[in-house]
Every structure is written in structure tokens, then in C-alpha cells.
Amino acid sequence: MQVIQPVVLCGGSGTRLWPLSRADRPKPFLPLLGERTLFQQTLDRLDDRDLFAEPLIVAGEKQVALVGRQAGQYSLIVEPAARNTAPAIALAAARVEPDTILLVCPSDHHIADRQAFHEAVQKAQSLARDGKLVCFGIEPDRPETGYGYIEKGGPVGEGHHVARFVEKPDEATAQAYLESGRFTWNSGMFVFRAGTFLDELSRHWPEMAEAVRQAVENGREDGAQFHPEGSAFARIAGESVDYALMENTSHAAVVSADIGWSDIGDWNSLMTAREAAGLDLLADGTRTINAGGIMTVGEDRRISVVGLDNVIVVVDGDDVLVLSRDAAQAVKNLATDKSK
Numbered sequence: 081m082q083v084i085q086p087v088v089l090c091g092g093s094g095t096r097l098w099p100l101s102r103a104d105r106p107k108p109f110l111p112l113l114g115e116r117t118l119f120q121q122t123l124d125r126l127d128d129r130d131l132f133a134e135p136l137i138v139a140g141e142k143q144v145a146l147v148g149r150q151a152g153q154y155s156l157i158v159e160p161a162a163r164n165t166a167p168a169i170a171l172a173a174a175r176v177e178p179d180t181i182l183l184v185c186p187s188d189h190h191i192a193d194r195q196a197f198h199e200a201v202q203k204a205q206s207l208a209r210d211g212k213l214v215c216f217g218i219e220p221d222r223p224e225t226g227y228g229y230i231e232k233g234g235p236v237g238e239g240h241h242v243a244r245f246v247e248k249p250d251e252a253t254a255q256a257y258l259e260s261g262r263f264t265w266n267s268g269m270f271v272f273r274a275g276t277f278l279d280e281l282s283r284h285w286p287e288m289a290e291a292v293r294q295a296v297e298n299g300r301e302d303g304a305q306f307h308p309e310g311s312a313f314a315r316i317a318g319e320s321v322d323y324a325l326m327e328n329t330s331h332a333a334v335v336s337a338d339i340g341w342s343d344i345g346d347w348n349s350l351m352t353a354r355e356a357a358g359l360d361l362l363a364d365g366t367r368t369i370n371a372g373g374i375m376t377v378g379e380d381r382r383i384s385v386v387g388l389d390n391v392i393v394v395v396d397g398d399d400v401l402v403l404s405r406d407a408a409q410a411v412k413n414l415a416t417d418k419s420k
Contacts, residue, residue: 082181082205082209083129083130083131083132083133084131084132084133084181084182084183084201084205084271085132085133085136085176085180085181085182085183085274086126086132086133086135086136086182086183086185087135087136087137087138087169087172087182087183087184087185088119088122088123088126088135088136088137088138088185088186088187089138089165089168089169089184089185089186089187090108090119090137090138090139090140090143090146090147090187091106091108091139091140091143091162091168091187092106092107092108092188093106093415094106094107094415095411095412095415096345096346096411096412097110097112097344097346097347097350097411098399098401098411098412098414098415099394099396099397099399099401099415100377100394100396102415103142104142105146106143106188107188107344108122108186108187108188109143109146109150112344112350112354113190113344113350113353113354113357113359114357114359117150118187118188118189118190118344119146119147119150119151119187119188120150120151121190122185122186122187122188122189123135123151125185125191125194125197126183126185128198131198131201131202132183134154134155135154135155136154136155136156136157136172136175136176137151137154137155137156137157137187138156138157138159138168138169138171138172139156139157139158139159140158140159140161140162141158141159141160144156144158144305153304154304155304155306156304156305156306157171157172157175157305157306157308158305158306158307158308159171159308159313160295160307160308160309160310160313160314161310161313161314162318163313163316163317163318163319164318164319164320164321165268165320165321165322166281166285166288166318166319166320166321166323166324166325167288167291167292167313167316167318167319169182169184169270169277169321170277170278170281170288170289170292171292171295171296171308172184172274173274173275173277173278174274174278174292174293174296175296175306176274177274178273178274178275178278179273179274179275180273180274181205181208181209181271181272181273181274182270182271182272182273182274182277183201183204183269183270183271184269184270184271184321185269186268186269186343188343188344189267189268189269189341189342189343189344190340190341190342190343190344190353191339191340191341192339192340192341192353192356192357193338193339193340196337196338196339196340197337197339200216200335200336200337200339201271203237203238203239203335204216204239204271204335205271206237206238207236207237207238207239207271207333207335208271208272208273208276209273210237211273211276211331212236212237212239212272212276212331212332212333213270213272213276213277213280213325213326213329213331213332213333214239214270214271214272214332214333214334214335215230215242215266215267215269215270215326215332215333215334215335216267216269216270216271216334216335216337216339216341217230217232217264217265217266217267217334217335217336217337218264218265218267218336218337218338218339218341219264219265219336219338220254220257220258220263220264220265222258223251223254223255223257223258224254224265225248225249225250225251225254225409226248226345226346226349226409227248227265227266227343227345228245228246228247228248228265228266228322229245229246229249229254229257229263229264229265229266230242230244230245230246230263230264230265230266230334231243231244231245231246231262231263232262232263232264232334236333237333238335239333239334239335239336240333240334240336241332241333241334242326242332242333242334243262244327245266245322245326245327246263264334264336265341266322267337267341267343268322268343270321270326271335276331277325280325280329280331281324281325283329284324284325284328284329285319285324285325287315287316287317288316288317288319288324291312291313291315291316292308292312292313292316294309294312295308295309295310295312295313296308296309297309298312340356346408346409346411346412347375347392347394347403347405347408347411348392348405348406348408349408350375351375351392351405354375361374361375361376362374362375362376363376363377363378363379363381363383364379365381365382365383366382366383366384366385367382367383367384367385368384368385368386369384369385369386369387370386370387371385371386371387371388371389371391372389372390373389373390373391373405374388374389374390374391374392374393375392375393376392376393376394376395377392377393377394377395377396378393378394378395378396381395383395390404390405390406391403391404391405392404392405392408401414
């Protein structure tokens, strides 16, 4: 079977896990679930050379040094500016042969079941060879309002056609999606032929496709790094791959993936992932009295929690964050330019 080319997307503004995560140390590069960072754990999942080629990393200029320190020498595309996921993926697709099967992985996700992940990739690979743009869908186990959803259509191969993508729902809608059995969470991971992706991008967002083509054609090599030409790339109106392409193409498919997935999108999801992994929830020196469902984060600080339940406490330098688990999505609103 054809070896798959992983594309690892790095970036992030450092807002969702503020104050621990900041613009100069975004979430992928933090050791949140063990000694290795989420970025390093992503690379670890892709180290089977019988299945995967060496990953191609796409990162902004601010992340280059972090990538080098945590990963060593990898092929790296350095984005001249942040333009969201669609142009980042297009850069990678334009740098490989059209028949190359790409596996697009964000660098800040947690996947607990490596074997199940590999099996899902192989199912998606078969569909991708037949011209499908394949998403990984996570079967929901709760009415989650923080994720986008994919509605499954009729069967195709070992997956389903995509009936539609839907944005983050309110709780009542999420509950209806859960009960219907027709919806999965949108994991933000994809498998497709490079040529299929670029052809569909040219059809649905031709200005972006042309600007990426020019940026790659006029880019420059610098050892293992590739630098797209900046002025062409700067003309791109940044957009997510979901909005720019996946919601518009008629070739979208979804493969259900029971892989122990989380996007670690807020403090509550991190706490859930740490609980599932059997990791300590309390930082060294934490004291609790009549408190339950607590997570504390903070090195070299004594944190005490009294009489509270379902609370997360984060101490980083001079910043202290105290939040209830159900308010975790609001934390990004605190991460102002001044707090970064």
C-alpha cells in the first residue's frame, strides 16, 4: 500500500489555555499530557515508516525555533503570514506529487489509541485514492457545544458521504444530534490526494489556489526549510479548510474514528483527557479541603482549594486563573494583547 505523507500543522495564538499557553508558547509546544509536548506526541504517532513518510511540518516564523528544539531536523514549510488552515494545507499539497496521499494533522490534538488511529487512516486512504476528501469523524458521547459536527450521508467504502457540516450548536441541538446517531464531531483531521485537494480548491476558491501556486513557484529552499514567496501569500484572504473547501465540495466523505480523541480546546477538555489517561490532576503541593473535581496547574506554587467543586486553578507567573469547568470556553476572552 502507498506510504502516506503526513502534514503536521503548527500554530496557535495561545488563548484557549491562557495563562499557561501564550503567543510565544502556544499549546502544541507544552507538555500537557506527559513529559512530551502535544507536538512531539503527534510526531510519535507518525513514526511507523511502513505506513507514513517522514512528516512535513507547516509552521509560522514564530514557531520555527520551537519546532527545531522539539523535533530536530524535519522538512518544514515556513508560512510568511498566518492565513488559517486552507492555505497552509495548500502549501503542502503544492510541494508534493499530485498522487501523494496526504494525512493532515493538527499538532495540538490528543489521541489515546494509536492503533485505532492507524486503522482509521488506512480506511480513509482507500477512499482518498478514489478521489474523496476524507474527514475523521469522532462519535459523540455527550452533547458537546464546543465542536463542529458532520452529518453522515449514505455509505461509501468504509465510511459515509458527508451530508453536511454544521457549526458549533447550542446544547439542545447538540443533544438532538447525539440522540439521532447521524452526527460525528469534526476532528479537523483529513486524508486526500494532493491533486484532488488542489483541483477542488481551484474550483471553489480560485484566488487562494492561484496565490498559493505563485507563492510556491517563487519560493526558496533553505536547507530543510521551504519559504513561500511572501507577497503572493500575503494576498490570500485566510480561511479554514472547512469553510473554503470541505463545506463546498461534492467529494467529501467521513470515516468514523474511535481513537480517544480530544482537541484539548480548553481547560475542561484538558482535565477530561488527563483523567482518562490516569494522570495526576493536582500540582505538587496542592492542598484541598472539602473540594472535589479539582485540577490545579502551577509549578513551584502552593495552591489551596477549600469548599469548591468542579474548579480548575492555574498559576503562571503573576497570573492566576480560577474557573469552573463549564465556563472553560470563555477563557480565550481573557487573553488580551496585554496578557500575552
